[in-house]
Amino acid sequence: MSKEEMFKELSDAIVSCKQDLVLAVIEKAKSEGIAAPEIIEKGLAAGMNEVGIMFERGKLFLPHVMMASGAMEAGVKMLEDDMPTDAPSDKLGVIVNGTVEGDVHDIGKSIVSTMLQSSGFEVHDIGRDVPLQDFIAKIKETDANMVGMSALMTTTMPGQKEIIEMLKEQGLREKVKVMVGGAPATQAWADKIGADCYAENASEAVAKAKELLV
Amino acid sequence: MGMPISHIMTSGMSGIRAAGDLVARMEFSKSMRIGEAKDYVSKKLGVSTMDLSDEYVMRELREELGLGVITSVAGVPKGIAAKMNIEKLLDIKINSCEMFRNKIA
Amino acid sequence: MQKMLVKPLQKLRNSLSEVNTMTEYALRMGDGQRIFMTKEQILTDLQEGMADAADLGTIPDLSGDELDKLVDIITTSSRMVGVEPGMEVPVTHDISTIRIDGDQGNSGVGIPSSRLVGMMMHERAFGADTMELGHIDYSYKPVKPIISQEQQTMEVCQQNMIVPLLYGAMPNMGLYYTPDGPFPNPGDLMKSFKIKEAQEAMEGAAEHLTRDIVWIMQRMMASGADGINFDTIGAAGDGDMFASLHAIEQLRKEFPDIYIETGMAGELMLGLHGEMEYDGTVLAGLWPHEQAPLAAKAGSNVFGPVVNTNTSKSFAWNLGRAVTFIKEAVKASTIPCHVNMGMGVGGIPMLETPTIDAVSRASKAMVEIAGVDGI
Numbered sequence: 001m002s003k004e005e006m007f008k009e010l011s012d013a014i015v016s017c018k019q020d021l022v023l024a025v026i027e028k029a030k031s032e033g034i035a036a037p038e039i040i041e042k043g044l045a046a047g048m049n050e051v052g053i054m055f056e057r058g059k060l061f062l063p064h065v066m067m068a069s070g071a072m073e074a075g076v077k078m079l080e081d082d083m084p085t086d087a088p089s090d091k092l093g094v095i096v097n098g099t100v101e102g103d104v105h106d107i108g109k110s111i112v113s114t115m116l117q118s119s120g121f122e123v124h125d126i127g128r129d130v131p132l133q134d135f136i137a138k139i140k141e142t143d144a145n146m147v148g149m150s151a152l153m154t155t156t157m158p159g160q161k162e163i164i165e166m167l168k169e170q171g172l173r174e175k176v177k178v179m180v181g182g183a184p185a186t187q188a189w190a191d192k193i194g195a196d197c198y199a200e201n202a203s204e205a206v207a208k209a210k211e212l213l214v
Numbered sequence: 215m216g217m218p219i220s221h222i223m224t225s226g227m228s229g230i231r232a233a234g235d236l237v238a239r240m241e242f243s244k245s246m247r248i249g250e251a252k253d254y255v256s257k258k259l260g261v262s263t264m265d266l267s268d269e270y271v272m273r274e275l276r277e278e279l280g281l282g283v284i285t286s287v288a289g290v291p292k293g294i295a296a297k298m299n300i301e302k303l304l305d306i307k308i309n310s311c312e313m314f315r316n317k318i319a
Numbered sequence: 320m321q322k323m324l325v326k327p328l329q330k331l332r333n334s335l336s337e338v339n340t341m342t343e344y345a346l347r348m349g350d351g352q353r354i355f356m357t358k359e360q361i362l363t364d365l366q367e368g369m370a371d372a373a374d375l376g377t378i379p380d381l382s383g384d385e386l387d388k389l390v391d392i393i394t395t396s397s398r399m400v401g402v403e404p405g406m407e408v409p410v411t412h413d414i415s416t417i418r419i420d421g422d423q424g425n426s427g428v429g430i431p432s433s434r435l436v437g438m439m440m441h442e443r444a445f446g447a448d449t450m451e452l453g454h455i456d457y458s459y460k461p462v463k464p465i466i467s468q469e470q471q472t473m474e475v476c477q478q479n480m481i482v483p484l485l486y487g488a489m490p491n492m493g494l495y496y497t498p499d500g501p502f503p504n505p506g507d508l509m510k511s512f513k514i515k516e517a518q519e520a521m522e523g524a525a526e527h528l529t530r531d532i533v534w535i536m537q538r539m540m541a542s543g544a545d546g547i548n549f550d551t552i553g554a555a556g557d558g559d560m561f562a563s564l565h566a567i568e569q570l571r572k573e574f575p576d577i578y579i580e581t582g583m584a585g586e587l588m589l590g591l592h593g594e595m596e597y598d599g600t601v602l603a604g605l606w607p608h609e610q611a612p613l614a615a616k617a618g619s620n621v622f623g624p625v626v627n628t629n630t631s632k633s634f635a636w637n638l639g640r641a642v643t644f645i646k647e648a649v650k651a652s653t654i655p656c657h658v659n660m661g662m663g664v665g666g667i668p669m670l671e672t673p674t675i676d677a678v679s680r681a682s683k684a685m686v687e688i689a690g691v692d693g694i
Binding site: 066113123 | 349350352375493499504506507509510512514517518554555556557587588589590591592593594603604605606629630631663669670671
Binding site: 241264 | 479
């Protein structure tokens with residue numbers, strides 16, 4: 001079996017959301033001599049990308065995303081011993097994600113957290129109606145390299161701008177990438193307040209996070 | 215406010231200014247699609263379907279039939295009274311009119 | 320002499336045709352910003368938006384004539400357009416009078432006025448065909464403690480108004496999860512891989528939501544309401560839709576003549592649970608043309624499909640996409656379809672003051688091409 005076919009089989013196993021199948025295909029890939037980093041990046045991670053796309057298209061649902069994510073975690077754990085000793089951490093980045101102060105909307109932000117987590121980021125979801133300074137505190141605590149801020153009302157959107165100003169004041173702006181989202185947010189708004197990116201939906205959030213951090 | 219007003223100006227039947235509320239009642243009370251609802255109401259009123267959005271036709275007709283008019287003319291049926299006339303015209307029951315009847319001796 | 324003029328005339332026609340192709344027309348981005356595009360660019364965007372909808376929903380493309388008509392609507396050189404005489408439709412409303420007296424910073428203009436005054440303004444000043452009574456915390460769960468206030472207001476409004484007057488709010492099933500409600504937050508459970516527990520939380524919340532909606536409407540109907548409007552069904556996922564459909568079913572049984580308007584939250588029913596069904600159909604993953612028959616089956620009178628606007632795409636892209644989805648929903652539905660056309664939906668740009676030029680064009684397109692029964 002060619003390498004490409006093997007990667008496809010790994011990806012399909014993730015999309016099937018079946019942990020046993022994923023582990024079995026990983027064994028097969030190992031026996032064919034494929035290196036662990038390639039199995040993860042070109043097989044399993046590619047499968048998770050596909051899962052994200054299928055979720056946005058309504059072909060897979062959140063429980064599937066979590067099952068696929070669980071299968072991926074199990075697969076990565078299985079390959080731990082085979083990873084080169086100088087391999088970078090398996091996490092793609094550390095992200096603090098929350099809904100800004102005064103805004104109690106939660107669901108969209110939670111879906112983004114879930115998708116980021118299942119795509120390989122370490123995600124600290126700090127909830128909704130989060131005081132602005134708590135974003136900064138959590139970023140420092142977790143040594144995060146990205147912050148995601150959701151706002152679903154035009155009255156709470158300015159909180160996103162304030163957090164960016166606070167990052168600058170604390171000397172963190174260069175180190176921490178900023179992503180904004182939520183129904184009234186737009187790319188124009190992101191540009192205006194100096195955010196690094198705007199994400200229209202959960203899949204886009206994953207893609208943009210990867211672009212900025214990986 | 216610009217948005218709902220824009221919709222009404224572009225596409226709306228304009229409510230009690232013409233016959234929009236009557237057509238809406240048939241859509242809701244009998245799940246009639248727009249064509250059927252307009253046909254039904256226009257037959258009951260004795261006008262064409264095009265007249266249903268025509269203020270010139272509907273103004274006088276509404277006043278004549280006591281269906282409620284958009285300007286606050288003294289003595290013209292309003293509120294429950296107008297709706298009772300609408301019930302008779304369209305051969306439907308309106309809940310607020312039922313509640314009203316239940317409360318009078 | 321005539322033969323001598325043929326070639327130059329043809330050359331002139333070709334030049335004019337080139338100029339025509341290069342002429343730019345003003346339209347909007349999905350966030351409302353003004354942009355300029357040629358007719359060809361507009362058509363390309365319409366086709367791409369349409370193709371996106373057709374691909375996602377596995378539904379037909381619009382016809383060539385329909386696309387041409389959309390181009391004509393978009394490129395009309397006037398601020399507002401209008402439907403052809405005779406094609407007018409009822410315009411129904413949600414968010415009640417919040418747009419007048421509300422002070423939330425995004426929907427309301429903050430004019431202090433009673434709800435009765437706001438209602439009558441809609442009926443008598445704005446030409447609304449129906450109206451809705453709702454309260455500032457516009458979800459069903461918060462109505463329970465203030466039910467008497469809502470009932471009294473409905474009674475007074477019904478005494479004074481003529482247009483159909485519904486009671487409306489959002490199902491907003493998220494309010495039933497901690498910290499606002501009794502059930503654990505399924506988002507948190509999912510992230511901890513407690514999928515079964517998350518699903519159980521959604522099922523429990525759905526039961527409570529159905530119960531609350533029915534309880535509230537029993538009282539509102541006793542106060543003379545014409546019926547109920549559901550605003551943004553599915554905002555909290557498939558469980559939210561499950562709860563709403565069951566509430567509709569129960570209300571229809573108890574009140575055979577109740578008016579029920581079923582407005583959705585988005586074109587795709589988000590599968591947060593993934594396995595909840597109604598009438599043997601899994602709710603997760605449903606598109607508007609698949610949602611409509613279920614709304615009818617449950618007992619709705621009017622279905623309100625929604626297509627969300629992508630703020631990074633042009634008005635043409637968004638309108639092509641929205642019209643494609645809605646046209647199919649209208650076709651699949653057995654009950655009237657009143658397409659949702661508030662800010663950020665139905666092709667309309669997402670901003671607090673949606674631009675009149677875009678609203679007008681989207682409105683006309685939905686009536687004349689998608690064939691909606693109302694807006």
